[in-house]
Amino acid sequence: MQLSIEPNNGIPIYEQLVRQVKYAVAEGILVPGQLIPSVRDMARQLAVNPNTVQRAYLQLQNEDILQSLRSRGVAVCEGAKKICVADRHQLVSERLASVVDEAIRSGLDEERLRAMFEKSLKSSLRGGDKPS
Amino acid sequence: MQLSIEPNNGIPIYEQLVRQVKYAVAEGILVPGQLIPSVRDMARQLAVNPNTVQRAYLQLQNEDILQSLRSRGVAVCEGAKKICVADRHQLVSERLASVVDEAIRSGLDEERLRAMFEKSLKSSLRGGDKPS
Amino acid sequence: MQLSIEPNNGIPIYEQLVRQVKYAVAEGILVPGQLIPSVRDMARQLAVNPNTVQRAYLQLQNEDILQSLRSRGVAVCEGAKKICVADRHQLVSERLASVVDEAIRSGLDEERLRAMFEKSLKSSLRGGDKPS
Amino acid sequence: MQLSIEPNNGIPIYEQLVRQVKYAVAEGILVPGQLIPSVRDMARQLAVNPNTVQRAYLQLQNEDILQSLRSRGVAVCEGAKKICVADRHQLVSERLASVVDEAIRSGLDEERLRAMFEKSLKSSLRGGDKPS
DNA sequence: GTGGTCTAGACCACC
DNA sequence: GTGGTCTAGACCACG
Numbered sequence: 001m002q003l004s005i006e007p008n009n010g011i012p013i014y015e016q017l018v019r020q021v022k023y024a025v026a027e028g029i030l031v032p033g034q035l036i037p038s039v040r041d042m043a044r045q046l047a048v049n050p051n052t053v054q055r056a057y058l059q060l061q062n063e064d065i066l067q068s069l070r071s072r073g074v075a076v077c078e079g080a081k082k083i084c085v086a087d088r089h090q091l092v093s094e095r096l097a098s099v100v101d102e103a104i105r106s107g108l109d110e111e112r113l114r115a116m117f118e119k120s121l122k123s124s125l126r127g128g129d130k131p132s
Numbered sequence: 133m134q135l136s137i138e139p140n141n142g143i144p145i146y147e148q149l150v151r152q153v154k155y156a157v158a159e160g161i162l163v164p165g166q167l168i169p170s171v172r173d174m175a176r177q178l179a180v181n182p183n184t185v186q187r188a189y190l191q192l193q194n195e196d197i198l199q200s201l202r203s204r205g206v207a208v209c210e211g212a213k214k215i216c217v218a219d220r221h222q223l224v225s226e227r228l229a230s231v232v233d234e235a236i237r238s239g240l241d242e243e244r245l246r247a248m249f250e251k252s253l254k255s256s257l258r259g260g261d262k263p264s
Numbered sequence: 265m266q267l268s269i270e271p272n273n274g275i276p277i278y279e280q281l282v283r284q285v286k287y288a289v290a291e292g293i294l295v296p297g298q299l300i301p302s303v304r305d306m307a308r309q310l311a312v313n314p315n316t317v318q319r320a321y322l323q324l325q326n327e328d329i330l331q332s333l334r335s336r337g338v339a340v341c342e343g344a345k346k347i348c349v350a351d352r353h354q355l356v357s358e359r360l361a362s363v364v365d366e367a368i369r370s371g372l373d374e375e376r377l378r379a380m381f382e383k384s385l386k387s388s389l390r391g392g393d394k395p396s
Numbered sequence: 397m398q399l400s401i402e403p404n405n406g407i408p409i410y411e412q413l414v415r416q417v418k419y420a421v422a423e424g425i426l427v428p429g430q431l432i433p434s435v436r437d438m439a440r441q442l443a444v445n446p447n448t449v450q451r452a453y454l455q456l457q458n459e460d461i462l463q464s465l466r467s468r469g470v471a472v473c474e475g476a477k478k479i480c481v482a483d484r485h486q487l488v489s490e491r492l493a494s495v496v497d498e499a500i501r502s503g504l505d506e507e508r509l510r511a512m513f514e515k516s517l518k519s520s521l522r523g524g525d526k527p528s
Numbered sequence: 529g530t531g532g533t534c535t536a537g538a539c540c541a542c543c
Numbered sequence: 544g545t546g547g548t549c550t551a552g553a554c555c556a557c558g
Contacts (some may be wrong), residue, residue, distance in 0.1 A: 008466050014558065023238060049558045092235040095247055099231055100252040103224040107159055110253065116225055117249050120232040122244065144533060170545065179537045186546080194458070202272050203543040203545045276542065291503060313543045314437040335449060356499040357512055364493055367488040374517065380489055381513050384496040385506065405557060433529065445550045450531080467558045468532045 005046055013048060017056035025065060025076060026084035035073045038065070063087075133162065133169065137178055137235060145180060149188035157197060158216035167205040168198070270312055275310060281320035289329060289340060290348035299337045300330070327351075397426065409444055416440065421461060421472060421519035422480035434461070435519055457506040 003020045024030040036042075039057060043050040057074055060066040065080045077083075103113050105118050135152045137179055139147050147252040168174075173190060175182040192198040197212045235245050265332045288294040301308075303321060306331050309312040321338055324330040329344045341347075367377050399416045401409050420426040432438075435453060439446040453470055456462040461476045499509050 008463070013466075014557080027239060055558085076183065088238050089240070090207065091158065092231065092245075093237065093242060093252075095231045096235070096245075096248055097226065097252040099227045100249065101256040103228070104253070104256040106155060106220050106224065108221075108224060111547055113224075113228075113253070114249075116228050117232065117246075120229040121236070121245065122224075122235040124233040125242065146533080153530090171547095172545085183536090184534065185546095189532095189546090199272070200546060202277075205545065287502060316543055319543090350457070352502050353504075356495065356504060356509075357503065357516075358496045360499070360509075360512055361516040361519065363491045364513065364518040366490070368517070368520040370419060370488065372482050372485075372488060374521065375406065377488075377492075377517070379511075379529085380492050381496065381510075384489075384493040385509070387493065388500040389499040389506065410548080425536095436530085436534095446550085448549065451548095452532090464531060467556090469530065 003042075003046060005048065009032065014052050014055040014059070017042075017046075017053065018059050021056070021060055021086045022087055025080045026079070026088050030080075031077050032076050032078045032080055035069075035075050038073055135174075135178065136186065137180065146184050149174075149178075149185065150191050153188070153192055154216045154219055156248070157212045158220050160213070162208050162212075164208045164210045164212055167201075167207050168204055181231040265307075267310060269312065272304050277319040278316050278323070281306075281317065283311075283316050283321045284318070286329065286348045286351055294340050294344075296342045296344055297340050298340050299333075300340065302337055339346070356360055399438075399442065401444065409448050410452040411453070412439075413442075413449065414455050417452070418461065418480045418483060420486050421476045423522055424477070426472050427475075428474045428476055431465075431471050434469055502525045 003017065003024075005016045005044045007013065009024065021036070030036065037045065039050055042048075043053045045054070057066055057068075061068060061074075063083065065078050065083055066074050067077050068074050099115065104110075133156065135149065135156075137148045137152075139145065153168070160166060170179065171182050171185045174180075175185045178185070183238065189198055189200075192208075193200060195215065196209050197215055198206050199209050200206050232245065238240075267281065267288075269280045270275060285294070285300070294300065301309065303314055303317045306312075307317045310317070321330055321332075322396065325332060325338075330338050331341050331345055332338050345393050364377065368374075397422065399413065399420075401416075402411045403409065415430070415439055417426065426432060433441065435446050435449045438444075439449045442449070451461055455462075457464060457470075459479065460473055462470050464470050471475050496509065500506075
């Protein structure tokens with residue numbers, strides 16, 4: 001369970017946390033029932049304001065991915081994995097549609113766009129694991 | 133020369149203006165040398181504060197897309213079209229790479245991603261009007 | 265008597281006119297008693313708003329360089345040359361002092377500044393007459 | 397970190413701020429990584445509107461001299477010093493060239509100009525304090 | 529608390 | 544009329 005945040009990359013820190021937890025759940029790194037670090041621990045570990053962690057956990061609870069177990073900590077929900085996988089799918093799908101749409105609306109022709117896509121794809125497949 | 137803004141869609145108004153002007157220049161709707169509506173006119177037309185328009189124009193001047201002609205108005209620069217086209221190209225390219233990368237890193241396999249892309253493409257090509 | 269203005273170079277057009285007339289008088293291109301083009305003619309000739317020419321002539325009259333001869337036109341004053349020469353001298357002196365002062369205050373050392381000066385001097389002496 | 401502005405000296409306040417920050421960075425008064433006063437503090441300190449300070453900071457961010465750290469404040473960029481030093485150098489160089497050129501074009505002879513320069517230089521070196 | 533954005537309205541120089 | 548600058552005060556997201 002190792003999260004990493006990049007401050008000032010435009011994406012709010014709490015949002016980065018949310019995404020990474022979802023990712024970990026979708027990948028099976030975090031399994032249902034498992035306790036995740038407390039708000040305080042996580043905040044210390046990431047050198048981040050506890051309020052920020054709290055906010056991320058809260059959002060994840062609202063999406064039924066985490067549940068707070070009174071006085072025991074915060075755990076991954078039972079149905080979490082399914083939600084996270086679907087979530088990820090939908091997120092990518094939405095963003096892809098948005099980019100493609102903007103490109104087409106901007107007058108980029110189909111072929112050039114497809115070429116761009118294939119280039120990005122190759123690039124991502126090659127340098128697969130340098131996520132920073 | 134008809135711009136439209138959507139308030140409260142997350143993107144600052146001045147940024148929406150910047151993009152739309154760039155788009156219009158890239159498309160040849162605005163041609164080099166042409167005067168664009170004055171700050172006040174544009175503000176009135178869009179029901180927006182003049183300062184907001186001013187800010188957009190200022191940014192476009194910094195990017196050598198517009199130039200202010202003392203007391204005559206604001207005109208499109210000579211080299212503007214080239215800049216805008218390149219700009220748009222790069223923007224789409226970056227965003228596409230980012231989405232693809234995130235998808236791959238999230239474990240989405242190549243084929244499903246390609247399918248998503250083709251679906252988005254078809255959808256955008258068919259329904260030309262902005263889906264908001 | 266050939267003036268040239270550059271719009272949008274930061275210096276107001278009327279100020280450019282004032283300077284060029286003074287320059288012409290200092291150089292003897294315009295001599296005391298000589299009539300200069302009317303406001304309308306000058307405006308047409310330079311493709312400039314008549315108000316702008318008027319403003320320049322007015323300022324020059326206030327500095328006793330031009331005088332309006334009722335219904336005959338506008339002429340160069342008797343003492344104009346002396347004034348213009350002194351004026352030019354003072355202007356250069358002031359601007360030079362200001363630049364030097366700012367440079368020194370900015371921490372530039374004496375020798376580097378002198379080197380800069382000599383370089384500018386050489387450059388101006390060589391390419392002496394391309395004033396535009 | 398003590399800035400001072402003079403209202404109504406022709407140079408916009410935000411521009412004065414930009415210059416003074418650049419100067420401070422070039423001199424090492426502000427070092428990379430250091431947080432500068434918040435927009436609100438600076439505005440209060442200078443008895444100026446926060447928007448005006450904001451504008452100056454924004455311009456400095458565009459020039460890669462400052463960077464905004466989300467909710468922490470505004471800090472000096474790593475490469476800022478180099479940029480500021482080069483900036484200052486170029487600025488002085490340009491203005492000096494412009495004055496010298498105008499002087500030569502006005503018919504001032506080389507020796508008199510050199511004498512003026514030396515005089516300005518001596519004057520600035522003696523009276524080290526800002527003559528307002 | 530921070531910076532980012534926006535509105536409303538003012539004054540100025542220039543043409 | 545134009546653009547450029549400034550003030551005053553508001554709201555928001557973020558930490």
